[in-house]
Amino acid sequence: xxxxxxxxxxxxxxxxxxxxxxxxxxxxxxxxxxxxxxxxxxxxxxxxxxxxxxxxxxxxxxxxxxxxxxxxxxxxxxxxxxxxxxxxxxxxxxxxxxxxxxxxxxxxxxxxxxxxxxxxxxxxxxxxxxxxxxxxxxxxxxxxxxxxxxxxxxxxxxxxxxxxxxxxxxxxxxxxxxxxxxxxxxxxxxxxxxxxxxxxxxxxxxxxxxxxxxxxxxxxxxxxxxxxxxxxxxxxxxxxxxxxxxxxxxxxx
Amino acid sequence: xxxxxxxxxxxxxxxxxxxxxxxxxxxxxxxxxxxxxxxxxxxxxxxxxxxxxxxxxxxxxxxxxxxxxxxxxxxxxxxxxxxxxxxxxxxxxxxxxxxxxxxxxxxxxxxxxxxxxxx
Numbered sequence: 001x002x003x004x005x006x007x008x009x010x011x012x013x014x015x016x017x018x019x020x021x022x023x024x025x026x027x028x029x030x031x032x033x034x035x036x037x038x039x040x041x042x043x044x045x046x047x048x049x050x051x052x053x054x055x056x057x058x059x060x061x062x063x064x065x066x067x068x069x070x071x072x073x074x075x076x077x078x079x080x081x082x083x084x085x086x087x088x089x090x091x092x093x094x095x096x097x098x099x100x101x102x103x104x105x106x107x108x109x110x111x112x113x114x115x116x117x118x119x120x121x122x123x124x125x126x127x128x129x130x131x132x133x134x135x136x137x138x139x140x141x142x143x144x145x146x147x148x149x150x151x152x153x154x155x156x157x158x159x160x161x162x163x164x165x166x167x168x169x170x171x172x173x174x175x176x177x178x179x180x181x182x183x184x185x186x187x188x189x190x191x192x193x194x195x196x197x198x199x200x201x202x203x204x205x206x207x208x209x210x211x212x213x214x215x216x217x218x219x220x221x222x223x224x225x226x227x228x229x230x231x232x233x234x235x236x237x238x239x240x241x242x243x244x245x246x247x248x249x250x251x252x253x
Numbered sequence: 254x255x256x257x258x259x260x261x262x263x264x265x266x267x268x269x270x271x272x273x274x275x276x277x278x279x280x281x282x283x284x285x286x287x288x289x290x291x292x293x294x295x296x297x298x299x300x301x302x303x304x305x306x307x308x309x310x311x312x313x314x315x316x317x318x319x320x321x322x323x324x325x326x327x328x329x330x331x332x333x334x335x336x337x338x339x340x341x342x343x344x345x346x347x348x349x350x351x352x353x354x355x356x357x358x359x360x361x362x363x364x365x366x367x368x369x370x371x372x
Binding site: 053 | 265287294297309320324330332337338343346352355359370
């Protein structure tokens with residue numbers, strides 16, 4: 001019976017995922033209304049619930065794909081995968097005016113460069129602070145503080161051990177999760193309420209999952225602006241971290 | 254028909270992602286460079302063609318609008334499939350590096366925003 005149910009859920013994965021996410025949203029919006037009394041937005045609670053369930057699933061299954069590693073919820077891997085994520089992000093650009101995208105202009109583009117260098121520098125400094133001395137390992141941790149893709153790409157090209165690569169991925173994951181959870185809490189304080197600041201925020205943070213999750217929980221209208229800049233961040237990071245940034249670490253250490 | 258909107262959206266996304274992939278490959282990277290951004294610009298351009306503006310309320314527009322409205326549920330699904338366990342159990346160094354990078358970036362948002370508003 002259980003095996004049959006798992007098979008059935010697997011064959012209809014996407015439909016199961018719709019029901020699952022619908023339930024999570026319903027619980028989150030009920031909590032927002034009745035427990036938080038409207039002070040925390042329902043979508044922020046829904047994302048936090050998703051992360052919490054992902055943690056539980058990871059501890060339970062030992063897998064890397066959150067709840068998607070539970071056979072019954074394998075469909076979440078599709079609905080929450082890159083294909084649907086990118087499809088929906090592009091859809092949010094419907095109705096955006098080009099004039100608003102130009103509002104941040106040069107500073108928006110510059111924020112990507114600043115964001116990559118800043119995250120790398122912070123990550124590298126932490127690695128040095130924890131006693132790592134090999135420049136390639138320092139650069140890999142720094143790259144991980146950019147995004148969890150830049151870390152392993154840099155580590156692989158610099159030939160560091162897999163344990164350092166795992167650490168860099170973990171640093172990037174911490175960043176993505178923290179950005180999702182904390183953005184709605186600090187949005188007002190950092191002036192994250194207009195297209196220009198959303199573009200700058202996307203460029204500085206860079207983690208697409210973090211930025212799009214964080215903006216969804218803050219103000220969905222800002223999503224396309226943050227996504228516009230953050231989509232260039234990982235590419236720039238993969239370009240700079242194993243080359244100029246690594247050489248800079250080597251020269252300084 | 255709504256399917257025209259869905260097809261337009263899918264085509265823009267595919268073209269953007271593939272171009273982003275090609276840009277990455279040209280630079281010798283295993284990463285997509287700007288694919289989603291290119292797709293968004295393409296969608297904005299094609300839905301604002303002179304004299305043929307696509308309205309969200311129109312049948313074709315509703316095919317795009319629907320996926321835009323499903324954005325938050327999809328992000329919730331994305332959150333539910335993150336490797337949160339690895340992030341939490343990544344050790345003090347990984348958590349410090351990730352957390353300080355986020356703090357530093359948050360601190361710079363207002364600084365650069367002020368800069369952007371300067372004439």
